[in-house]
Amino acid sequence: MIQDTPLVTTIVVGLCLAFLFGVLANRLRISPLVGYLLAGVIVGPHTGGFRVDSVLINQLAEIGIILLMFGVGLHFSFKDLLSVKAIAIPGAIVQMTVATALGLGFGLIMGWGMGGGLVFGLALSTASTVVLLRSLQERNLIETDRGRIAVGWLIVEDLAMVLALVLIPALSTSLGGRITGEADPLAQWMQLGLFGTILLTIAKVVLFVILMVIVGQRVIPWLLKISAQSGSRELFRLSVLAIALGVAFFSAHLFGVSIALGAFFAGMIMSGSELSQRATEETLPLRDAFAVLFFVSVGMLFDPSKLLTAFLPLIVTLVIIIGGKSLAAYAIVRLFDRPYATALTIGAGLAQIGEFSFILAGLGTSLGIINDEARDLIVGGAILSILLNPLVCFAAEKIRSRLETKNGETTVIDVSANDDDDLGKIDKTNHTILVGFGDIGEKIANALQSSHTDFIVIDHNGQAVKSAEEQKNEAILGNAANVTILERANIEKARQLVISTKSAIDAAKIVAEARKANDRINIIAHAVTGVETSYLKDMGANTIVTDDEEIAKGILKHLSYPEADEQACSDDKTSPLNNGERRKM
Known part of the structure; x- marks a missing residue:
């Protein structure tokens, strides 16, 4: 039966072995690529045993x-x-x-x-x-x-x-x-x-x-x-x-x-x-x-x-x-x-x-x-x-x-060049670190700016960093899961960390590194499912905001209740509602 489905066999065996050896490599703190290559050696024509179709793969x-x-x-x-x-x-x-x-x-x-x-x-x-x-x-x-x-x-x-x-x-x-x-x-x-x-x-x-x-x-x-x-x-x-x-x-x-x-x-x-x-x-x-x-x-x-x-x-x-x-x-x-x-x-x-x-x-x-x-x-x-x-x-x-230490190269980010080569630790304390400057991150940044809250943005996208700086925000170009980037944002003295990225895997890495660097920091993250919520909490996040919860809150904020409408009409006969206008909540 297996010989009748060489394509299915090749995909299933290739991915399953790659997963097993990739996990093993990751546990040994080496690149998963090593595990993928080893999986190929095992099912290759030179080692005997089970083989997959080399032409198909x-x-x-x-x-x-x-x-x-x-x-x-x-x-x-x-x-x-x-x-x-x-x-x-x-x-x-x-x-x-x-x-x-x-x-x-x-x-x-x-x-x-x-x-x-x-x-x-x-x-x-x-x-x-x-x-x-x-x-x-x-x-x-x-x-x-x-x-x-x-x-x-x-x-x-x-x-x-x-x-x-x-x-x-x-x-x-x-x-x-x-x-x-x-x-x-x-x-x-x-x-x-x-x-x-x-x-x-x-x-x-x-x-x-x-x-x-x-x-x-x-x-x-x-x-x-x-x-x-x-x-x-x-x-x-x-x-x-x-x-x-x-x-x-x-x-x-x-x-x-x-x-x-x-x-x-x-x-x-x-x-x-x-x-x-x-x-x-x-x-x-x-x-x-x-x-x-x-x-x-x-x-x-x-x-x-x-x-x-x-x-x-x-x-x-x-x-x-x-x-x-x-x-x-x-x-x-x-x-x-x-x-x-x-x-x-x-x-x-x-x-x-x-x-x-x-x-x-x-x-x-x-x-x-x-x-x-x-x-x-x-x-x-x-x-x-x-x-x-x-x-x-x-x-x-x-x-x-x-080399940079020996030759004294400056450690200042060059956003105009979109390079993240070097950046010195920022001079901020009791501040907020905002990871991600996409649609969600930008709205959070605007709210923090309006409330005069001291914050800094971290994003691995050069254009996002440039956009943040154009809006008069201080920003770091780099991967927030990298402890060096978090240290540059002075994570040790930060008050809270807000992670707006939608990837639970990326967020978990950031949460884990941030918690190691500052066990008192308040971490707020975003999740899509209940499983992701539990995962991020286990990694050390304090508050998890889910899509379903926020969508429900947003809808409820704009709902019109019949009893309230009737009461409003009886209290104010001159209300615009009596003239057929729609009510805006």
Whole structure:
């Protein structure tokens, strides 16, 4: 029976094992990504026992990549990307060149030849989109200056890899491989040479961008609006998924760009719609679930025996990925006079390889340019670098704090740059800390401001912080679940903490950290269900405001009672109610 439902089996086994090992990893205070990768190793073809369909799980992982890049695009605009082009374009090109040169040198030492070494180096030069974005999201850095630089860097790398995947089949014989029919069909039909193929690829990417800007900016928001006006939540959710998946699929098949790049542009175009926030919320559960399957699929590629049979080559490959790429990226960012935090975040985030590396390794093997040994080192390097990336990011944070202390960098937030690099502790006591400056948070802030209550806003969204400051409020850009951010808000001397975020999981983290720092503080939080209310109270919240309770109070405040209306009419015969006017409560 299980053999008759391979898709269901793959999804169920993949998610269940990922959950079990993810929980175990979290208990051991390491990244859940480690658990997801381990789940993949267990159900992979190299460990025996129960196996899932590797072809199916790779296709499911592609959906995860599409949804993840689409979600990132929803938080971006062309203005954001253009603002970092001066560092992202030259930075990505130089970093990829350095990593490719290191890989080429290693390949020549291993006797793979110029072509094999070049493809091997290219595979090590590009970072995993999923890993870097998950790392930025976990630390709420997507909308900061360093987050935008990192994403811009990724986009340049993706474009470079799209070009490489088109050119390598055309140059197969020159690189020591064999001729295949995998070159661009249009280039073959037009009998284009090398430079003609390059120009054709660039033209197709430019045409895709132009169509997305001119046509997409009109069609995509219009489609969202039509589906929202239907009043059906499931239809709206379906429209968001159809746009994300449809644009990614057709951009790859019609224009030759990667599905990740197509999904990113779809999200970026949709971000101009007033419904973009709702679109983000609708895709979040699916995005996280399929992103987990991506890491399971990566784990399935790893053969644990390579740790013994190819130990030294694997170590050298890791040194190139983690050491060479990181140092190159760090040096480039610092040359552009960016803060240590920005340089270290980008350097640590790029210290891994992923999906494009697998594609390039598979293409190189099929063309006979690289051998199985090189392919296995690419796969092993990807697995281990992803596995070690949380530790690399943790080490980068430690190094950042030491460098800033040693070099005396200022600790003042730069809201104009939307960066949360550094901020000194505020000089407030007996104040209120308001977490979140969305629709609810803004109303609370206005009430606190009207009552002349001393307060400070914390939000991880750069635009929200900017909006708060424009309204003459003091604000901190950062994740309130981070104890450092709470310390900057002087949590130890605060009188009360108000959490307006709707996520009970995020609120619970904030409550727990705040309670540790100040056991006397009054904590007010928001919950949707009774289960969330109990959970937040267990974590240490004093007061929980639920949606049902406040909606009921709001309705009761505006209710008109028959007895009261009759009494009012009898008491005042000249009341406007006698003239047929409606009563406003």
